[in-house]
Amino acid sequence: MKSAHVNRRQVLHTMSIAAVGALLAAPARPAAAQSVKWSAGSDAPKLKAPANATDCHHHVYNAKYPVDPKATLRPADATVEDYRALQKRIGTTRNVLVQPSTYGTDNRSHLEALAAFGPTARMVAVVDDTVTTEELKRMHALGVRGIRFNLAQVGATTPEMMEPLSKRVNDLGWHIQINAAAAKIMEVMPILQKVASPIVFDHLAHIPQPEGVNHPLYAQVRALMDKGRTWVKLSGAYGDTKVGPPTYADTSAVAQAYAKAAPERCVWGSDWPHPTEHSKQLPDDAVLFDLLSDWVPDEKVRHRILVENPAALYDFPKGG
Numbered sequence: 001m002k003s004a005h006v007n008r009r010q011v012l013h014t015m016s017i018a019a020v021g022a023l024l025a026a027p028a029r030p031a032a033a034q035s036v037k038w039s040a041g042s043d044a045p046k047l048k049a050p051a052n053a054t055d056c057h058h059h060v061y062n063a064k065y066p067v068d069p070k071a072t073l074r075p076a077d078a079t080v081e082d083y084r085a086l087q088k089r090i091g092t093t094r095n096v097l098v099q100p101s102t103y104g105t106d107n108r109s110h111l112e113a114l115a116a117f118g119p120t121a122r123m124v125a126v127v128d129d130t131v132t133t134e135e136l137k138r139m140h141a142l143g144v145r146g147i148r149f150n151l152a153q154v155g156a157t158t159p160e161m162m163e164p165l166s167k168r169v170n171d172l173g174w175h176i177q178i179n180a181a182a183a184k185i186m187e188v189m190p191i192l193q194k195v196a197s198p199i200v201f202d203h204l205a206h207i208p209q210p211e212g213v214n215h216p217l218y219a220q221v222r223a224l225m226d227k228g229r230t231w232v233k234l235s236g237a238y239g240d241t242k243v244g245p246p247t248y249a250d251t252s253a254v255a256q257a258y259a260k261a262a263p264e265r266c267v268w269g270s271d272w273p274h275p276t277e278h279s280k281q282l283p284d285d286a287v288l289f290d291l292l293s294d295w296v297p298d299e300k301v302r303h304r305i306l307v308e309n310p311a312a313l314y315d316f317p318k319g320g
Contacts, residue, residue: 034089037082038075038273041284042089047293049091050303054310056096057202057235057269058083060113068104072153075102078273080116086272090289092306096314098177099126100275101153107139114143122314124148124177129161133168140172145314146200151180151188159188163195170197173315175231177201182208182217189220198229200313203236203271204258209250210242213257225262231313232258234305235269237291238283239276246287247294255295263301267309268292 035042061078087093095117097110107125114123124146125139147169149157166176175198178185185192185205192199205221207213224230234255237248259266270285277283296302310316 034085036086036089036285038078038278038282039086039089039285040282041286043286045090045286045289047290049093049289050307052094052311052316053092053306054094054096054267054314054316055087055090055092055270055272056267056310056314057098057233058086058095058272059098059100059275060110061100061102061273061275062109062112065103065106065109067102068106068156070155071102071104073100073102073275075273075275075278080113083272086270086285090270090285092270094120094310094316095122096269096310097121097123099124099148101126101150101155102275104156105131107144111139111142111144119143119317122316126150126156127165128156129164131165136168136172140174145173146175146177148177148179151178151184152206159191162188162191166195166197175200175313178205179203180206182206182215186217186220192224198231198313199224200231200233200267202233203239204234204251204254205232206236206240207251207254209240212250212254218254218257222258222261225258225265228265231265231267231309232262233269234259234266234292234295236271237288238274245283248291252291252294255291259296259301259305263296263304264309266305267313268305 060080060083061075063077067074097114099107099110103109105126105128110123114121121143123144125144126148147165149162162176176195177200179202201221205217207218208215221232225232237251241248241251243249270288272285274282292302296305311318
């Protein structure tokens with residue numbers, strides 16, 4: 001009886017060891033699904049974001065700040081905490097706040113968010129030609145590194161302000177950022193060809209579909225990029241697509257072309273909380289992030305677009 005009891009205990013001990021070994025050998029469970037406000041889906045992306053991966057284009061909205069009377073986009077609140085949930089979901093750690101048309105030249109909402117995010121964030125503001133040099137310097141100290149000309153919406157800035165404001169912000173090492181329909185970009189191209197500062201185009205420069213890279217605007221933007229001071233945001237794949245999700249095959253072809261031709265002049269952005277899409281089906285931010293696997297198949301080039309290029313363009317500290 002004693003021998004049988006010992007043998008049974010040995011068998012149970014051996015089975016316990018085997019069970020623990022099997023548990024350790026099993027693959028780790030995927031991260032729990034997480035829903036994020038203003039984003040469809042809840043799964044994490046398949047693509048793993050590298051350290052210091054940067055989302056170079058997003059907004060926040062806060063009802064405590066007044067809306068510009070001319071604004072046509074007036075989304076509900078999308079807060080710093082909401083955006084942090086998006087970062088947790090997709091794996092980015094640095095971010096660039098972009099002042100939307102909703103608030104005109106009142107940058108307080110985004111400056112408040114910039115302070116809340118701290119040194120992992122930068123900002124692109126909106127100013128007009130009445131802005132003082134002292135205010136520009138104040139915003140620089142807070143983390144602003146560019147000004148936006150949003151000509152896609154009725155806004156606070158005009159093409160006539162581009163050249164003089166470009167000269168002023170260039171002294172601070174800033175860029176001008178352009179959001180406009182293709183026809184408007186082509187209209188202001190003579191100005192863009194002679195501005196003093198670097199240029200950043202939002203959302204693939206809104207190259208129209210189905211023409212894509214065969215549209216004359218693509219060649220004009222590429223010519224500016226080839227001069228070495230123009231950047232394009234690989235963002236807003238849904239903005240001009242005729243194909244739609246999940247591949248956005250038409251706008252994806254444009255993104256691939258930019259990334260192949262001038263990877264050193266591309267950055268990526270989520271465009272969260274997708275204010276132009278609130279009346280439609282919201283995009284899935286994990287799907288949008290995973291598009292980078294097709295747009296930029298080479299991991300080292302993706303690292304450049306997600307980490308190195310944003311560090312240079314937005315003056316993030318090196319190495320942390």
